Amino acid sequence: MAPPAARSLPAAAESRKVILDTAARLFREEGYAAVSLRDLAAACGMKAGSLYYHFASKDEIVAEVLRIGVERAFEEVSRAVDPLPKKTAPAEVFRVAVHAHLRTLLELHDYTSANIRIFGQVPPAVRAAHIELRDAYERKWSDMLNRFPLAAGIDPRLVRFFLIGAMNSTLEWFHTGPATVDDIAEQLTQVFVRGFVKP
Amino acid sequence: MAPPAARSLPAAAESRKVILDTAARLFREEGYAAVSLRDLAAACGMKAGSLYYHFASKDEIVAEVLRIGVERAFEEVSRAVDPLPKKTAPAEVFRVAVHAHLRTLLELHDYTSANIRIFGQVPPAVRAAHIELRDAYERKWSDMLNRFPLAAGIDPRLVRFFLIGAMNSTLEWFHTGPATVDDIAEQLTQVFVRGFVKP
DNA sequence: GTCTATATTTGGATAGAC
DNA sequence: GTCTATCCAAATATAGAC
Numbered sequence: 001m002a003p004p005a006a007r008s009l010p011a012a013a014e015s016r017k018v019i020l021d022t023a024a025r026l027f028r029e030e031g032y033a034a035v036s037l038r039d040l041a042a043a044c045g046m047k048a049g050s051l052y053y054h055f056a057s058k059d060e061i062v063a064e065v066l067r068i069g070v071e072r073a074f075e076e077v078s079r080a081v082d083p084l085p086k087k088t089a090p091a092e093v094f095r096v097a098v099h100a101h102l103r104t105l106l107e108l109h110d111y112t113s114a115n116i117r118i119f120g121q122v123p124p125a126v127r128a129a130h131i132e133l134r135d136a137y138e139r140k141w142s143d144m145l146n147r148f149p150l151a152a153g154i155d156p157r158l159v160r161f162f163l164i165g166a167m168n169s170t171l172e173w174f175h176t177g178p179a180t181v182d183d184i185a186e187q188l189t190q191v192f193v194r195g196f197v198k199p
Numbered sequence: 200m201a202p203p204a205a206r207s208l209p210a211a212a213e214s215r216k217v218i219l220d221t222a223a224r225l226f227r228e229e230g231y232a233a234v235s236l237r238d239l240a241a242a243c244g245m246k247a248g249s250l251y252y253h254f255a256s257k258d259e260i261v262a263e264v265l266r267i268g269v270e271r272a273f274e275e276v277s278r279a280v281d282p283l284p285k286k287t288a289p290a291e292v293f294r295v296a297v298h299a300h301l302r303t304l305l306e307l308h309d310y311t312s313a314n315i316r317i318f319g320q321v322p323p324a325v326r327a328a329h330i331e332l333r334d335a336y337e338r339k340w341s342d343m344l345n346r347f348p349l350a351a352g353i354d355p356r357l358v359r360f361f362l363i364g365a366m367n368s369t370l371e372w373f374h375t376g377p378a379t380v381d382d383i384a385e386q387l388t389q390v391f392v393r394g395f396v397k398p
Numbered sequence: 399g400t401c402t403a404t405a406t407t408t409g410g411a412t413a414g415a416c
Numbered sequence: 417g418t419c420t421a422t423c424c425a426a427a428t429a430t431a432g433a434c
Contacts, residue, residue: 058429153389158386164368190353191361197349214417237408246419
């Protein structure tokens, strides 16, 4: 038998994708607890019971949304940074990475924004199972920061925490529209690398 | 009639305070949706129905917790910053303010940490009613930032967003213990004012 | 694969006794 | 002021028909 055409998924996989895409969007918009399986099913054009053909529980759905969210960000940042020439200045690598992370979070993927938005709301067991993947992604950021010569008294672990906190909190105000992703990436880089005060 | 002794509140006010203190602690620990009124009442040594003598709804309780959370931070930062001599260097004012905010968030008040933790989880109406007070507090930060001469191309509104995001996200990792509040305040100030890279 | 129907639990909220 | 008892709505999850 010939394989199915590349553009169309088998029915089950197709439904699964619709459910996950919709869940990511609703979680991003409304938070974890506010989205019931009835809401989710209705938004997919299904009934709640049908979800259980594809997933064993709400936890399983949200765990998959979280996982894909980090993976997308990881991929986008890697795709932007890895091809840069070896001799690229650390600050330029940094700016490109920040831009890729912000674009994924703010413009590209509901999965990533859902991840940031609901991570603190999901059941502790789900959160615990997700930590390892988050850590792997954050290690990529540590590697980038470690290419810089550090100012005296600066702990690079704290810089990474500050940076990730500042990047992810853009989700809470980006829609108010004071700046574009390009603006934010550029200025965030300048603030972290050289400070916001006139030299 | 003589007023009651200063250290003891009237019974109703006392119960109200117990409920709010306990709610703040539970919200901080478990999030908004995870705390039921039965849980809250039990932790206060009461039954769920009794809460309704003091508050009309769960929303009213959480709104009060949010309000007190910002007020405490506002008070602590004002108390630390306002008495400084007029000629104090902007960077020193900044450091003192960051220290006061972080200490309130990380060591002093369950209300403030609950606010940061659950703000994104409460019903939209509660959030909307709370925005004005948050804005007033953030204006205090804008005033401090505006005392600095800015580097070229820097929008002080973005700096304020980055700063508040970085400060509040400490809540997610402070318990892992890589640094004290003093360390964090010192290094956060240095990173924002002069950057983390060796000059 | 998706449906209908329903079991089961849990939540916020109310009424009235004490 | 706090209790007991209860209402009502909503949630996750399951069973079995189609």
